[in-house]
Structures are given as structure tokens and as C-alpha cells.
Amino acid sequence: MTxxxxxxxxxRRLADDNGRFKMLAMDQTGPIVNPIKEIRKTDKAPFADVSAVKSMLGRYLAPKASAVLVDAPYGYAPTIADxxxxxxxxxxTEWATWQTLETGRKSSNVPGWDPSVIRTIGGDGVKVNLWYRADASEDVKQHQLCYLNGVKKACRENDIPFILEYLVYPFPSESQEEFLAKRIELVKGSLADKAIMDPEGVDVFKLEPPTETINVPDPDGPEASKIQARxxxxxxxxxxxxxxxxAGSTPEDFVRLLTxxxxxxxxxxxxxxxxxxxxFSNFPDISKMEKELSETAPALMDQLNAMTDEMATPxxxxxPWNGKVEMAPGGETFANDYSSRLAAGF
Incomplete structure (x- = not known):
């Protein structure tokens, strides 16, 4: 594989020195921004609050990670120094910029941001959170596929890795209970969609657990074979x-899911x-939140990283690489070949 x-x-930069990914996400909208809006009783989360939270995440947890995922609007500026x-x-490329319809969600870039900007500002990879349901309307699915292919093309032209995350989601007419009851089947439906799961142009898939995310069965217990098969x-x-x-699982459940x-x-x-x-649940008590972020969360990352070292595949x-990854072009003609291919958009 070249x-x-x-x-x-x-x-190589996104992984640790042994080729395993230990990546910290701190780009979330709902889990960070929405609770802050509710607590502050404002229509928009104050930038000072969000930046304070993300700055602490970067300060205490980024040193434990092989890579971090940040958003452009709220995450990059407050965290980059830490x-x-x-x-x-x-x-x-996207962050709370999707359009919600009765029949699905349509993704779009943060205005002015695309893989070329991400590369320019020092990014080592482009991540897309692609909202996707196989039972969405055809116009929604076609929009999402067109958006996906556009990002793939831009990543190829800028020679930067593309990390694709797809997420299932509730329609506006569905209650949370109705959605959760069918989540596993929706995940399976997305995985079965050959157009959206086409690996061409994708460098890493970020995937949802294809099973329950709370009260996860013991990986060595009686239900393990059923979950492992999924x-x-x-x-x-x-x-x-x-x-x-x-997927919002508890630390204990996530350890089981990772297993x-x-x-x-x-x-x-x-x-x-x-x-x-x-x-973060201690917000707005910043001192208490910082105490836990400095003491408890790093220890959890140590646990996750230790099991990643022991169990994950580089x-x-x-x-299909199987240890035979080669850079191309290379060799004596590298300089000329690469400049020619870059000019042609690969």
C-alpha cells in the first residue's frame, strides 16, 4: 500500500511513536456549548466560558494524547498555546453548521474553512462529522454524499489526511427514547451503505460503537460473543x-467498548x-472542574493509553496495509515527481 x-x-504525527492513535476530542457542541448556554441562560454560549473550558482540556489532557481534535470557532485559539x-x-471543517430538516441533516463547512485553511494553520488532519442515516430522504443523502466527496477531493489536493466520522441522529419528529431504541440498527444501516463507507479518499474512520453504550456487557462475560460479533x-x-x-459512555463502559x-x-x-x-459537570465551579481535570482525567487517559499500547493494532x-506502507512518490525522482503531482491535484 502506498x-x-x-x-x-x-x-505519523496523529499517532504515537508506535503507530497507535490516542486522540482527545474537545470540539463538541452539545456536550460543552449547550450546557453552558443553559447555565448562563443565554442564546449563545459566552466565548469566555467555552474558551476557559477548552483551555483547561488542552492544558491538562493534551499532553497525554497523540493528537487532539479542536474546532475552529471556539477551540483553536484558546487551546493552541497549551x-x-x-x-x-x-x-x-464543520462545527454546528448543519441544516436540520424533517427528513435529515445537511452538513456544511464553517464559513471560510476547508482543508486548505486547515493545512495552512498547521493541521495534521481534517475531520468531518458527517450526520448520516440510511433512512434519510434521498435529497439529504445525496447532499451528504456530495459534501463528503468534496472534502475528500480537497484533502487529496492538499495532501492532508482525512478522518471520517459519521454519526446517526434523531429526526425532529423522534423522541430521544424512540431514537435510542433504533440506534444500533441505524448504525448498521450506515455501515451497510457502500457509497458513504467507500474507503477511497478516507485515511481513518472514526466509528460509533455498534452496540449499546451504557451497561456494556463484560468482554469476558456470557454476552461477550454476541457483542464481539458486532x-x-x-x-x-x-x-x-x-x-x-x-458516544457519551461512562469511563467504565468505554474501557469495555475499547476492549x-x-x-x-x-x-x-x-x-x-x-x-x-x-x-466538566462541575461547571461553572471552575476551581472544582480544574481540580478533577488535573487529577482524575489524566489518570483515566493513562489507563486508556496503557490498554491501547497493549491491545491496539498500529x-x-x-x-489493507498489513505493515507494508510505503511513501510514494519517493526515490531519486521524488522532488520532481511530487511537485508535478501536487500541481495536478494528485
Missing amino acids: ITPGKYWRM IPARTGLLIG FDDMAKDLGRPWVLLS YAYRAGANGYLAGRAIWLQP WTEAA
Whole structure:
């Protein structure tokens, strides 16, 4: 398997020195911004509040991560000074910029932001949170597919890794209870959609657990084989490295979910809420939140990182690469070949 020089170098930066992804997400809208709006009783979360939270996440947790995921509007400026220079940087093209319809959600970029800007500002990878349901209306699905293909093309032209996260979601007419009752089937439906799961142009998949995210069965218990089969089935035809997201699970549940994922060949994690949601729940008591972020959350990341070291598969050994990742172009003609390919948009 060959990989272009820019993607090859930046994939190495997103992973640790042994090729495993230990990535911290702190770009979330709902889990951070919405609670702050409710507490402050404002239509828009004050930038000072959001930036204070994200700054602390970067200060106390980024040093434990191989890479961090930040958003452009609220995350980059407050956190960049506290992110270690060795730590990889993921930036999303979208952030609370989707259009909500009765039949689905349509994604769009943060105005003025695309892979070229992300590369210019120092990003090592572009992440897209693609809202997707196989039962959405055709116009919504076509919009999402067009958006996805546009980001893939821009990442290829800028020679920067593309990390694709798809998330299922409730329609406006669905209650939370109705949505949760069908979430697992919706995840399966998205995975079965060949257009949206086409690995061409994708460098890493960020995937939802294909099972319950609370009260997760013990990986060594009587229900383990059923849950493991779901993860194995999800992973078998991906054709790219993949990481697991925490989906709002508790730390204990996320450890169990990661165990299943690593047994299925996952190459690491890209998670946020399972790591920092409990400390953040102390907001607006900043001192109490900071105490937990400095004491409890880093210890949890140490636990996650230790099991990642022990169980995760390095990205260079993921199917279809199997340890044979080579940079191309290379060799004696590298300088001329690369400039020519870059000019042609690869």
C-alpha cells in the first residue's frame, strides 16, 4: 500500500511513536456549548466560558494524547498555546453548521474553512462529522454524499489526511427514547451503505460503537460473543485504519467498548466525553472542574493509553496495509515527481 508524502508524515504525527492513535476530542457542541448556554441562560454560549473550558482540556489532557481534535470557532485559539508541539492536530471543517430538516441533516463547512485553511494553520488532519442515516430522504443523502466527496477531493489536493466520522441522529419528529431504541440498527444501516463507507479518499474512520453504550456487557462475560460479533462485522470490510469514539459512555463502559474494538483490530481511540465529561459537570465551579481535570482525567487517559499500547493494532498494520506502507512518490525522482503531482491535484 502506498501513501502520499504529506499524508504519510501527518498520519505519523496523529499517532504515537508506535503507530497507535490516542486522540482527545474537545470540539463538541452539545456536550460543552449547550450546557453552558443553559447555565448562563443565554442564546449563545459566552466565548469566555467555552474558551476557559477548552483551555483547561488542552492544558491538562493534551499532553497525554497523540493528537487532539479542536474546532475552529471556539477551540483553536484558546487551546493552541497549551497543546504540546509534538501533539498532532486535527481540525474539523464543520462545527454546528448543519441544516436540520424533517427528513435529515445537511452538513456544511464553517464559513471560510476547508482543508486548505486547515493545512495552512498547521493541521495534521481534517475531520468531518458527517450526520448520516440510511433512512434519510434521498435529497439529504445525496447532499451528504456530495459534501463528503468534496472534502475528500480537497484533502487529496492538499495532501492532508482525512478522518471520517459519521454519526446517526434523531429526526425532529423522534423522541430521544424512540431514537435510542433504533440506534444500533441505524448504525448498521450506515455501515451497510457502500457509497458513504467507500474507503477511497478516507485515511481513518472514526466509528460509533455498534452496540449499546451504557451497561456494556463484560468482554469476558456470557454476552461477550454476541457483542464481539458486532464489532468484528463492522471492522471486516473497512479497508482503512479505524478508531472508536466514546458516544457519551461512562469511563467504565468505554474501557469495555475499547476492549471489543481492539479485539476487532481497532487502531486506537478518538474520544472526549468519556474522559472529561465528569470534570466538566462541575461547571461553572471552575476551581472544582480544574481540580478533577488535573487529577482524575489524566489518570483515566493513562489507563486508556496503557490498554491501547497493549491491545491496539498500529495503523501501518491495518488492512489493507498489513505493515507494508510505503511513501510514494519517493526515490531519486521524488522532488520532481511530487511537485508535478501536487500541481495536478494528485
